[in-house]
Amino acid sequence: MVYPIVKYGNPVLEREAETVTEFDTPELHKFLDDMFESMYAAKGVGLAAPQIGISRKIAVIDCSNGENPEEKLVLINPSIVKIEGKQEGEEGCLSIPGFREQVRRGKRVTARAQNAKGEEIEIVGEDLLARALLHETDHLYGRLYITHISALKRDLMKRKIKKLMKAGEW
Numbered sequence: 467m468v469y470p471i472v473k474y475g476n477p478v479l480e481r482e483a484e485t486v487t488e489f490d491t492p493e494l495h496k497f498l499d500d501m502f503e504s505m506y507a508a509k510g511v512g513l514a515a516p517q518i519g520i521s522r523k524i525a526v527i528d529c530s531n532g533e534n535p536e537e538k539l540v541l542i543n544p545s546i547v548k549i550e551g552k553q554e555g556e557e558g559c560l561s562i563p564g565f566r567e568q569v570r571r572g573k574r575v576t577a578r579a580q581n582a583k584g585e586e587i588e589i590v591g592e593d594l595l596a597r598a599l600l601h602e603t604d605h606l607y608g609r610l611y612i613t614h615i616s617a618l619k620r621d622l623m624k625r626k627i628k629k630l631m632k633a634g635e636w
């Protein structure tokens with residue numbers, strides 16, 4: 467099932483999601499399948515559950531855009547434990563369509579999380595994967611990438627979004 471993507475302005479995107487406590491249930495496996503399906507349908511490389519209106523600490527990532535099953539990652543209750551180096555690059559978000567901004571992120575990132583079975587996993591990512599790990603983990607704590615850009619750029623973006631909302635185009 468493909469869920470519609472929740473857009474900026476919906477409070478679910480700006481609050482910390484609930485910790486997952488039940489693992490390996492048919493419901494969880496179905497939900498993860500739906501998250502991948504929703505992410506591919508929206509052409510994203512990552513998706514966090516709050517982006518489909520579900521406030522649970524679950525994110526999926528696939529930097530291969532569905533080309534390589536080995537790159538499919540499930541992160542449940544993730545936390546970032548190490549950030550090394552820096553990278554500059556453009557970043558966007560499925561929940562803030564039509565906008566992209568330069569965001570400085572760590573170049574190499576270590577995340578700890580649980581998988582669908584509840585087992586502890588550690589993921590080390592560089593470049594795009596590092597960016598995705600940071601971006602999606604942020605989502606689960608109610609932080610959007612626009613919190614990492616200047617206040618000036620953020621205000622400009624918010625004003626544009628407000629206009630779109632008024633015009634019924636958001």
Ligand SMILES: [Zn+2]
Nearest residue numbers: 558559560561
């Ligand atoms: Zn996002």
